[in-house]
Amino acid sequence: xxxxxxxxxxxxxxFSRKNQRHACGTGNSADVLRDRPQAVVEVYRAIEGFINSLxxxxxxxxxxxVLFRSRRxxxxxxxxxxxxxxxxxxxxxxxxPAFIKIVDDGKQVTHVAKIASLAELKHIKPLITEAWQFxxx
Numbered sequence: 001x002x003x004x005x006x007x008x009x010x011x012x013x014x015f016s017r018k019n020q021r022h023a024c025g026t027g028n029s030a031d032v033l034r035d036r037p038q039a040v041v042e043v044y045r046a047i048e049g050f051i052n053s054l055x056x057x058x059x060x061x062x063x064x065x066v067l068f069r070s071r072r073x074x075x076x077x078x079x080x081x082x083x084x085x086x087x088x089x090x091x092x093x094x095x096x097p098a099f100i101k102i103v104d105d106g107k108q109v110t111h112v113a114k115i116a117s118l119a120e121l122k123h124i125k126p127l128i129t130e131a132w133q134f135x136x137x
Contacts, residue, residue: 005071029061032079043084043115044077050125051075054132074135075128083116088127091134098123108134 006018029048033041044066051057051068060067067076078085089108098120101112115121 029059029066032061032064032066036079037081039116040079040082040084043118043121044079046118046121047075047077047084047086047115047128050121051128051132054129057132070132070135072135074131080114083114085112086115086124087112088124088131089135090127090131091137094127096123096127 029044033044036044048059048066052059056070058069060069064079065076066079067073072089074089076087088111090111091108093102093104093109094111095102096111098113099111100114101110103110103112111127113120113124115124
């Protein structure tokens with residue numbers, strides 16, 4: 001365990017802040033995808049596969065939400081009926097027509113897109129990589 005990280009004594013998950021509030025356990029993405037249209041499942045699986053190819057990433061799934069974190073969360077997803085709502089947390093603002101919402105909280109800039117096809121995901125992948133790198137800093 002990294003000496004800068006705190007480990008929950010109940011679930012052994014690691015966090016950058018001592019006594020970080022969280023739900024113990026990481027859930028299961030299969031539960032999140034149950035009864036979803038095949039196109040949505042394919043988009044989710046492509047996102048998950050790409051993110052896992054980046055390096056050491058923790059996946060936490062609850063209800064219809066999935067988040068991906070290294071030292072901190074860099075992507076979170078909401079599984080919808082017709083698409084996957086993707087929020088990417090970057091260190092800068094990126095103007096891209098794929099984003100339906102952009103929020104700057106002073107520490108990071110969250111970019112939100114609805115991804116309904118694998119073609120739409122292609123243009124977002126470099127920003128997912130950037131968000132992962134930003135989360136490691």
